Amino acid sequence: xxxxxxxxxxxxxxxxxxxxxxxxxxxxxxxxxxxxxxxxxxxxxxxxxxxxxxxxxxxxxxxxxxxxxxxxxxxxxxxxxxxxxxxxxxxxxxxxxxxxxxxxxxxxxxxxxxxxxxxxxxxxxxxxxxxxxxxxxxxxxxxxxxxxxxxxxxxxxxxxxxxxxxxxxxxxxxxxxxxxxxxxxxxxxxxxxxxxxxxxxxxxxxxxxxxxxxxxxxxxxxxxxxxxxxxxxxxxxxxxxxxxxxxxxxxxxxxxxxxxxxxxxxxxxxxxxx
Amino acid sequence: xxxxxxxxxxxxxxxxxxxxxxxxxxxxxxxxxxxxxxxxxxxxxxxxxxxxxxxxxxxxxxxxxxxxxxxxxxxxxxxxxxxxxxxxxxxxxxxxxxxxxxxxxxxxxxxxxxxxxxxxxxxxxxxxxxxxxxxxxxxxxxxxxxxxxxxxxxxxxxxxxxxxxxxxxxxxxxxxxxxxxxxxxxxxxxxxxxxxxxxxxxxxxxxxxxxxxxxxxxxxxxxxxxxxxxxxxxxxxxxxxxxxxxxxxxxxxxxxxxxxxxxxxxxxxxxxxxxxxxxxxxxxxxxxxx
Numbered sequence: 001x002x003x004x005x006x007x008x009x010x011x012x013x014x015x016x017x018x019x020x021x022x023x024x025x026x027x028x029x030x031x032x033x034x035x036x037x038x039x040x041x042x043x044x045x046x047x048x049x050x051x052x053x054x055x056x057x058x059x060x061x062x063x064x065x066x067x068x069x070x071x072x073x074x075x076x077x078x079x080x081x082x083x084x085x086x087x088x089x090x091x092x093x094x095x096x097x098x099x100x101x102x103x104x105x106x107x108x109x110x111x112x113x114x115x116x117x118x119x120x121x122x123x124x125x126x127x128x129x130x131x132x133x134x135x136x137x138x139x140x141x142x143x144x145x146x147x148x149x150x151x152x153x154x155x156x157x158x159x160x161x162x163x164x165x166x167x168x169x170x171x172x173x174x175x176x177x178x179x180x181x182x183x184x185x186x187x188x189x190x191x192x193x194x195x196x197x198x199x200x201x202x203x204x205x206x207x208x209x210x211x212x213x214x215x216x217x218x219x220x221x222x223x224x225x226x227x228x229x230x231x232x233x234x235x236x237x238x239x240x241x242x243x244x245x246x247x248x249x250x251x252x253x254x255x256x257x258x259x260x261x262x263x264x265x266x267x268x269x270x271x272x273x274x
Numbered sequence: 275x276x277x278x279x280x281x282x283x284x285x286x287x288x289x290x291x292x293x294x295x296x297x298x299x300x301x302x303x304x305x306x307x308x309x310x311x312x313x314x315x316x317x318x319x320x321x322x323x324x325x326x327x328x329x330x331x332x333x334x335x336x337x338x339x340x341x342x343x344x345x346x347x348x349x350x351x352x353x354x355x356x357x358x359x360x361x362x363x364x365x366x367x368x369x370x371x372x373x374x375x376x377x378x379x380x381x382x383x384x385x386x387x388x389x390x391x392x393x394x395x396x397x398x399x400x401x402x403x404x405x406x407x408x409x410x411x412x413x414x415x416x417x418x419x420x421x422x423x424x425x426x427x428x429x430x431x432x433x434x435x436x437x438x439x440x441x442x443x444x445x446x447x448x449x450x451x452x453x454x455x456x457x458x459x460x461x462x463x464x465x466x467x468x469x470x471x472x473x474x475x476x477x478x479x480x481x482x483x484x485x486x487x488x489x490x491x492x493x494x495x496x497x498x499x500x501x502x503x504x505x506x507x508x509x510x511x512x513x514x515x516x517x518x519x520x521x522x523x524x525x526x527x528x529x530x531x532x533x534x535x536x537x538x539x540x541x542x543x544x545x546x547x548x549x550x551x552x553x554x555x556x557x558x559x560x561x562x563x564x
Contacts, residue, residue: 090287
């Protein structure tokens with residue numbers, strides 16, 4: 001639209017939008033602010049200017065060994081995403097480049113596995129994990145998160161791969177490229193952006209998964225989700241510490257998320273909205 | 275286009291995904307179904323017997339059961355109502371010419387990236403706490419008595435927190451859809467003298483219909499399984515006032531050690547999810563097939 005908007009109108013919309021945006025962002029902002037307060041400051045009433053102490057951050061590390069759940073989150077989120085990619089790339093590839101009559105059905109079926117409520121299989125999964133000694137293990141949780149995110153990974157990759165034009169393959173074949181050459185030199189470079197987006201989104205989803213990560217861990221393999229839950233029955237003053245732990249837990253994903261807005265829409269709507 | 279050899283290879287490449295998902299779907303679900311007919315308590319694992327439909331009857335006659343189904347539906351519908359209407363309004367607002375649009379967008383979508391336990395605990399303690407929360411500060415400031423949100427309105431409080439988490443998702447998707455609306459069409463409608471409201475109803479809303487359906491479908495899948503938010507705020511209480519079906523099953527399984535009862539609940543959850551999915555897929559299918 002090549003229309004020019006009067007500055008007054010634009011200013012009005014700007015103020016409205018900023019007010020609403022800041023209201024929505026306020027809980028996060030206030031958490032960050034409170035993380036730089038002392039415990040007594042934190043309950044002393046509404047105040048947006050903290051004293052700037054780093055005491056809470058120090059205590060979260062020294063009292064609760066924050067680094068351990070953080071590393072667990074990193075290992076589980078990244079590990080499960082990479083595992084899912086290894087399994088999903090060949091499948092998505094084959095469905096995108098040599099689809100059959102059943103491809104659509106298979107994709108819909110995969111999507112339908114996402115609709116199974118996690119809680120419906122809580123009992124068997126808990127017993128299997130217990131009997132195989134996987135409770136509170138990073139490996140068990142990594143495999144678990146890989147399974148629950150696999151349908152989304154396949155779908156996302158499929159929607160990206162489908163956009164790679166098939167003619168390019170034919171051209172490469174005419175030029176005498178082997179199947180291997182085709183994959184390495186022609187398709188891979190075109191597929192990398194899609195794979196990267198899928199990787200990003202799934203790390204976010206795995207990082208924030210809050211059912212299995214809480215129920216299948218206790219201390220050793222507990223990622224940040226389970227760690228934060230331990231603040232729901234605290235002793236003494238804890239708001240500043242809760243804020244510091246929360247800020248650390250959400251900061252990396254918040255930044256990743258800002259970079260992946262577009263992919264988020266695509267990935268979570270299974271390509272239905274672009 | 276593909277040769278016979280690549281076609282065979284292509285079939286082969288699908289095998290790991292399909293087998294993994296098949297096993298993941300069939301094995302635990304079959305086990306749940308099997309357990310649901312057993313009298314099986316983890317405190318007394320030596321004494322397992324066939325119980326027929328006992329567990330289902332037990333679940334069915336438990337007053338908590340109907341309340342939990344009701345609460346599940348209230349949470350889903352409440353959050354959908356807030357996020358869809360709020361999402362449309364926000365998308366329309368963010369689609370206007372704004373200074374600093376990029377930053378505004380980032381601020382608005384941020385809650386979606388906050389993990390559920392953090393979101394719930396921050397709301398519970400720092401915003402909705404009856405003594406020290408920001409809401410209480412505001413209430414005192416305007417001369418009202420602070421509300422003890424989680425004791426007085428437990429379900430509403432949870433809906434509020436979950437809606438905050440999902441509003442960005444709805445907004446982002448609806449905004450994406452809105453931005454793909456043809457500018458020329460809008461201008462043509464404007465030239466024809468269509469007012470803002472009439473343009474919204476006859477042009478914008480139909481254009482967003484598909485995105486709205488997608489938002490409803492995807493959110494419903496996630497909202498049926500709300501768990502962590504309840505765990506860290508009300509723990510299902512007071513009484514069963516904020517217990518939804520997932521939370522009731524968790525209580526039966528891991529706090530009551532009742533494998534049979536929890537499994538029967540699990541099967542009921544699957545049936546419920548399937549009814550919702552069928553209903554939604556039909557509505558969405560019409561929309562998705564362009």
